[in-house]
Amino acid sequence: QKEVEQNSGPLSVPEGAIASLNCTYSDRGSQSFFWYRQYSGKSPELIMSIYSNGDKEDGRFTAQLNKASQYVSLLIRDSQPSDSATYLCAVNKRGYQKVTFGTGTKLQVIP
Amino acid sequence: DTEVTQTPKHLVMGMTNKKSLKCEQHMGHRAMYWYKQKAKKPPELMFVYSYEKLSINESVPSRFSPECPNSSLLNLHLHALQPEDSALYLCASSQDGYTEAFFGQGTRLTVV
Numbered sequence: 001q002k003e004v005e006q007n008s009g010p011l012s013v014p015e016g017a018i019a020s021l022n023c024t025y026s027d028r029g030s031q032s033f034f035w036y037r038q039y040s041g042k043s044p045e046l047i048m049s050i051y052s053n054g055d056k057e058d059g060r061f062t063a064q065l066n067k068a069s070q071y072v073s074l075l076i077r078d079s080q081p082s083d084s085a086t087y088l089c090a091v092n093k094r095g096y097q098k099v100t101f102g103t104g105t106k107l108q109v110i111p
Numbered sequence: 112d113t114e115v116t117q118t119p120k121h122l123v124m125g126m127t128n129k130k131s132l133k134c135e136q137h138m139g140h141r142a143m144y145w146y147k148q149k150a151k152k153p154p155e156l157m158f159v160y161s162y163e164k165l166s167i168n169e170s171v172p173s174r175f176s177p178e179c180p181n182s183s184l185l186n187l188h189l190h191a192l193q194p195e196d197s198a199l200y201l202c203a204s205s206q207d208g209y210t211e212a213f214f215g216q217g218t219r220l221t222v223v
Contacts, residue, residue, distance in 0.1 A: 034211055042216070043201055044154065049211040088153055097142060097166055097208030101153035 001026050004091050006102035014110050019076040021105050023089030026070065032092035033065055034099070035074045037085045044088055048074065079109045114138075117202050117215035125223055126192060132218050134185040134202030142208035143185040145177060146201040148217075154201055160185060161208050192222045 005024045013019045021035075032051055036044035048063040050056045050072065056063045062075040072091075076083055089102040115136045124130050134143065142161050146154035159167035160179040174196075176188040185202055199219055205212040 032209055032211075036214075043199075043214040046211050046213060092209055097159050097161055098156055099212060103153055 002102075003027060003100045004089055004102035006087075006089050006105045008103055009106040010108050011105055012108045012110055013079050015079060015081060017079050019079045019083065019107055019109070021074040021076070021087050021089075021107065023072045023074075023091075023102055024070055025072070025089075025091045027091070027093055028067075028070065029094045030067075030070075030091045031094040032099075033063070033072045034090040034092075035061075035063060035072075036088040036090060036101075037083075038088060038104070039085045047087070076107075079107075081109045081111050083107060084109045115202055115204055115213055115215035117200075117218050119218060120216065121219045121221075123221045123223060124189065124192065126194070128192075129188070129190045131189065132187040132200055132202075132220075134187075134215055135183055136204040136213075137183055138204060138206075138213070139182075140204035140206050140213075141182060142205045142212075143179065144201075144203040144205075144212060145175075145185070145187050146203065146214075148199045148201055158187075159208065166208070189220075192220075194222050197221045 035047045038044045050063040050065045060077045064073045086104040088104045090099045145157040148154045157171045158177045178186040199217045201217045202215040203212040
């Protein structure tokens, strides 16, 4: 089982819709969770970080964490073509300075 | 300001060359990282420095040699690389190694 799993996509949504990106992780000792956006040929850009169960909202983005189910998600409301990118889920284990990335989900927002 | 600066942006080197990648941050972060990323793959951790000491080496070949001269600077010295080492090399920093990391724009390395 991979440490961090994401559906590679592509996930296609129409402009203005909600995009839902999902990530599961295997280590129950994980304590920090991050979503990064990466445009082709560019470096990853931090979108959200979440550390406790529940929802965290920032503008059009909402991160959701459920530690019991070992599941973290990212919702993008009012999706725009500029949101088209690969979204990387990253997880950090408690007491360990290593972030493990999922393989990423490619999102395509169709105008 | 969440800026991590990497130089150079692009580098082409021969297999017998020696070159260095540089990374700088002025956010007061105490953890700095080197990642390697191949096309269509996620970033792969190479090294972690915490408080200027090497804390993680992910079994990286010795032709890659990291250095942390001070809390703001991180170097990656390259020697006798192979064509398969061609990739995007990313530097990142975080406050303490457990919170969010911020990436530089990367160095696109091509080994010929």
